Amino acid sequence: MSGFLDALLFQAGYNAALVALGATLLGFAAGAGGSFLFLRKRALVSDAVAHATLPGVGIAFILMVAFGGDGRSLIGLLAGSAVSAWLGLLAVEWMVRRTRLPEDAAIGAVLSVFFGLGVVLLTVIQGMSRGRQAGLEDFLLGSTAGMLRQDAILIAVGGVLIVGAIWLLRRPMTLVAFDPAFAAARGVDVRRVDLAMMGVVLAVTVIGLKLVGLILIVALLIIPPVTARFWSERAESVVWIAGAIGGVSGWIGAAWSASAPALPTGPIIVLVATGAFAVSLMLSPARGVVAAVMARRAFQTRVHRRQGLLALARSEPIHDRLTLKILRNEGFLRPDGVATEAGQRACARIARDEQRWSVARRLHHDTGLTGRYDGLTPITDVFTPDEIAWIDSNIASEGAA
Numbered sequence: 001m002s003g004f005l006d007a008l009l010f011q012a013g014y015n016a017a018l019v020a021l022g023a024t025l026l027g028f029a030a031g032a033g034g035s036f037l038f039l040r041k042r043a044l045v046s047d048a049v050a051h052a053t054l055p056g057v058g059i060a061f062i063l064m065v066a067f068g069g070d071g072r073s074l075i076g077l078l079a080g081s082a083v084s085a086w087l088g089l090l091a092v093e094w095m096v097r098r099t100r101l102p103e104d105a106a107i108g109a110v111l112s113v114f115f116g117l118g119v120v121l122l123t124v125i126q127g128m129s130r131g132r133q134a135g136l137e138d139f140l141l142g143s144t145a146g147m148l149r150q151d152a153i154l155i156a157v158g159g160v161l162i163v164g165a166i167w168l169l170r171r172p173m174t175l176v177a178f179d180p181a182f183a184a185a186r187g188v189d190v191r192r193v194d195l196a197m198m199g200v201v202l203a204v205t206v207i208g209l210k211l212v213g214l215i216l217i218v219a220l221l222i223i224p225p226v227t228a229r230f231w232s233e234r235a236e237s238v239v240w241i242a243g244a245i246g247g248v249s250g251w252i253g254a255a256w257s258a259s260a261p262a263l264p265t266g267p268i269i270v271l272v273a274t275g276a277f278a279v280s281l282m283l284s285p286a287r288g289v290v291a292a293v294m295a296r297r298a299f300q301t302r303v304h305r306r307q308g309l310l311a312l313a314r315s316e317p318i319h320d321r322l323t324l325k326i327l328r329n330e331g332f333l334r335p336d337g338v339a340t341e342a343g344q345r346a347c348a349r350i351a352r353d354e355q356r357w358s359v360a361r362r363l364h365h366d367t368g369l370t371g372r373y374d375g376l377t378p379i380t381d382v383f384t385p386d387e388i389a390w391i392d393s394n395i396a397s398e399g400a401a
Contacts, residue, residue: 003259008252016258018152019211023250023269025159026208030217031224031246032166033200035239038225039177045198046221048092048107049085050205050214054118056084057209061125074151074210081214082206088114089198151210158207162200163243169196174235212266219270220246227277230284249273301326302376306350308332312339313347353379356391363394 010017037043060080064073088110095106166173175183176193184190201221208217228241253269282289300322308323309332318324318337327333332343339347356379364387373382380388 004255006259008255013258015149015152016254018149018156019265020251020254020258022152022155022159023211023254023265024247025156025163025250026204026211027220027224027250027253027269027273028243028247029159029162029166029200030204030208030220031228031249032239032243033162033197033204034221034246035225035228035242036173036177036197037201038222038229038242039174039235039238040180040194040197042103043222044104044107045089045092046201046205047218048111048114049089049198049202050218051111051118052088052114053081053085053205053209053214055114055121056080056082058118058121058125059084062121074154078154078206078209081209082202084114085202085205089202093195155207155211158203162203162207165200165203166239166243169193169200170236170239173197173200174239178235212269216266216270220249220273223270223273223277224249227273227280230280230287233286245273245276249276305330305332306376309343309347309350310354312343313351355395356388359391359394363391 008020010020034043034046037046057077057080060077063080064076091110092103092106095101095109096103099106101109172183172188172193173196175186175188176190177197180190183193204221205214205217208220212220224242224246225238227245228238231241232238249272250269253272254265256272257263257265257268280288283291285291304320304323304326308318308320308327311318311323312327312333318327324333324337327343328335331340332346334340357373360379360383361373379391383391
């Protein structure tokens, strides 16, 4: 536990602190950048971009070895993966624009072809006699075991630059993600903004290859935005909440991995983000499971209370056990089935409300108002006091007649 706290407070060593800082910035960039894809309903594009990086890693390694360089240079491998991912992205866009293939089919084609080519290249590389090819498979799931100081600095700097780009482009990307047709009417070049979104995702994917891996980076791009959606209805808020969730997940995951070296960093970061998603799914005040269950029970209680009070007002027998239980618990009904004084007053209010609704539906011609009758909503929540007085005067006139 002390080792985890030390890593959490950046006290577990210089390299561990750099890795934690880089993971935090990468997580923030992934969460914020992935939000635009999530809001644009193009989450699968991130999967195609991630898998399209693998051939670039293999080709970059082969070229660097062929020219006498270090095949495991992170800058060279990331450059190769960026070129490969960009080609995969352009291939998806070309197929969607120039053919009749839907976007999901184009993504599936690019993903499978590029990933298959990457696996073949990695197999070829493993048979090479030089190049220090051991450890290239870490780009699949990520690893910090062999990460050097300059690698951690590269990831941290890349995260800062990506966050800065998101801040500068947040308004047009939010507009396009929310309503592309309105954005086009406002003069925004939707295609260029889409490419900028893809560029942000591509940058996150490439920077996160060493830390999280191409398979799990997709989760880091999608889970934080999905989690943030439970907590806000505003697009801009979702972006920054997702960034915060991704950043905290990267920070805690890197610290956890540093305190237990046998645990891989990438999967731990994704598991922490998944934990945040599970908590949000259960406890979100507006969209969570607990809130939905409580709202359903409250609605059920309102239905049984109103119907039970109406039955009492009409002197009808009540056979439903839940209705009887609710009326007794709320002090409207005695154990012997007779209404209490509070129950009699409530019955009078409900009966009066039903009578008002009956007259309002007959006399009022605004279906937008009378159509709101659901058997539960009090008429005072719909009509103004003057309108209710008018309804009461009609009831009195009909009674006198």
